[in-house]
Amino acid sequence: MLKHFYRFIVLIIFLAAVAEVVLRVKYGFCNSPLYISDPDFEYIYAPNQHVERFGYTIRTNSHSMRNEEVLPTDSVVILLIGDSVVNGGSLTDQDSIASTILEKRFLKDFNKRVRVLNISAGSWGPDNVAAFLKKYGTFKAKLMCLVTSSHDAHDIMSHQSPVGIDPGWPDKQYKVALYELWDRYRWIFFYYFDTIFFTPATEQTTTQTPENVAVQDSVKPDSAQKEALNNAGIRKPGIGFNPGYEQLYEIAKVNSIPMFIYLHPEISEVEMGHFNDQGVEIIQFAEEKNIRLINELQLGVSTKLYRKMDLVHYNSQGQIFMADNLYPLFQEYLNIRK
Template sequence: MLKFIFRFIIFLIIVAGVAEAVLRFEYGFCNAPLYVSDPDFEYIYAPNQNVKRFGNVVRTNEFSMRNDAISPTDTTVVLLVGDSVINGGSMTDQDSLASGFLEKKLTTALKTRVRVLNISAGSWGPDNIAAYLKKFGLFHAKLICLVTSSHDAHDIMAHESQVGIDPNMPDKQYKVALIELWDRYKYLYPYYIEYYAGKIPLFFSTQKEIDPVAQKPKTDTLETEKPIDTGIRKTGVGFNPGYEQLRKMAEDNKIPFFIYLHPEISEVDMGHFNDQGDEIINFTKEKNVRLINEFDYHPSTKMYRKMDVVHFDNKGQVFLTNNLYPIILGYLKKDK
């Protein structure tokens, strides 16, 4: 019996060692992109990072942008600002971001180096972005493009930092990959059990609910019913002040500004934006801000990540690039 227990312990140690190695070297555990808190715009990726996570490279420059370093010779600059839709997170490789594709295409077309600065963070609202730009400036930009979604209409800063508290916003690396796997992703397990097995066992019922940004919405409706909006709903009081702050900032500095409105999957299913999206559309009409409606480009849910409601996959990043490229090129040609 003792021999069996000893062998079983050795077996567990070997399995744990192999799992630890696979998690570290194959999936990038203990190598997550880190975050820093900020009193003005809440949080952002830590600056000057170069990590590989889930097979994807995440790099940030000295200003926490997902870009190469800023140079004094950067004279043709576009600010592409938004949330995780353009940031991509660790699920999107640095070379698969729309901002990078746009830099290359615009540089080739204009025969001069063009910078498309990716100023973004997961779950940022327009007020986070405005606060960032007030703090660091506009980087001599010739154009500002805000990529936003319906839920941003009420996604207002609470200035309650979750960096180092929320496992999705680490400020230091885990030392053991197996502990990180459990600690950071335990709230996902009930959802995956439900997704693959069709139900959640009773003993999972007290687990934290999955983040709605990562959860695929349920769209089961009767044939006679319209699709139900099951997208992300933020609870901030009033319309996000960041929209007007960005508009005013651009106006004061004589920089063209436009908004690109990106739908969630539930809205693609409905064929139109929800009531919060309508608030953004009404703002652009009232303030005479140019609106690019992604529905004009016929988005498909096949360009979104699996089990996700709002984020593009790599094909979606290309789709976003192709939509923005002629618009940005037109502005930059006028500026010459």
Template structure:
């Protein structure tokens, strides 16, 4: 009987220790990594998807904030001159960049009488941006600044469902941080390692240079020009260089088509390759890090109307 009692007590202690360890891991993952606090997304039948409105949190040590219009900005301030910052994940920044370190925030904080709204999302193209503005309005803006990459020339909307189906576009939070770590980060990497079949989300496809091949030049370019002409406000295009283009010191054929379109339509285009970007300004093949965001902000300030 004594041995059985001793065994019961030992098992109980082991269970209590395991529970304590799980609780410590859970709390640590939430505090240190911001797990169970990912930015959430909503679907749209006009512009595919966007960050869910009215979000504020921390993820991987970085602060993120989305206003009531799903913009990575504070609420539009009518007392300031509004500039529309339009683009994809380069401008969006993601949770790898703190709210204060993305280019639109740097511009807004530097120019006290100007607010640059961040209207963007991962893998958005000009057609997503134009559709968003047609639905939400233009917020009495005095200018439009579009950040694109060469692959945006034919990266047209296809309305393939992504929200709630891909880990980069969640619509609900995980209940447990350790399960998010396993399910969102560890297990997918193990599956991709042992299997050649991958269900990639749009951002991952771009990183692996798997681009959409639209049949026509992205209609969003003309759509944004139509909006800017109707409001009599300037549209400026900023052509971001992917790292391969940076190393080759020239844009690919799709980038050249964007330049040609801008020149034919009298649109001012800023070519990033004409500025002093270097390899250390990138955090992967496409996206720029905080150092690159600072350079982008300085260029925006230089060219704002």
């Protein structure tokens, strides 16, 4: 009996060792992109990083941008600013984010080095971006594009950095991959456990049967359902309209930088066909300030361009979609012609 117990212990140790190696080598555990805190804009990726995570490459320059280093010789600079939609996070490869795609496209089409600086971080609001620009300047930019979503309207800085506190904002690497898996991603296990064992069979059938889906699509939602869809998505607790919109407008005005807003919808808004009440606030602000606003709902955005199980973030095709939309706009403002 004791012999079997020892064998069992050895097997557990062996499996744990294999899992540790696989997590590190194949998935990049213990090699996460790190963050730093900042008193002005809360947090950002740590500078000068080059990590491989989940098969994707994440690089940052000395200003924590997902770009190559900014050089004194860079004469045509665009600021592409926003949150994780722009940043892409660790689930988007460096070559797949819109800023990289746009820089390569300008170089290929015009043989011209056009810098599209990716100034962003996950869960940033416009006030975070404005604080960054106030601290580091505008890098001689000739154009500013703010990519924003409805929830940014009230996503106001609390100046309480999550870095080193929340597992999603690590400031140092985990030493054990298995512990990182549990500490950062255990919610996934609980999600699937709850879905499999506690979701009523009728609900599962409804979402999985093509015939039922067709019936649902043919039924127009009543006012209560419309209200529920309007209130769906991300709701931030900030009181009042985010002051960062006004601050970015003033920064652009003082520095004579043309600015426009690219309004990116959440999944619920794509399904609804229009922006919710928070998005309407952003649209109204742009109208009041006479800022050009690009409504992505009018450009044919589809839920197929979003990551699975995600409310707002693009997949790699979505990043291409955004780059395709921005490219002619950037050409228009910079007057770049073939």
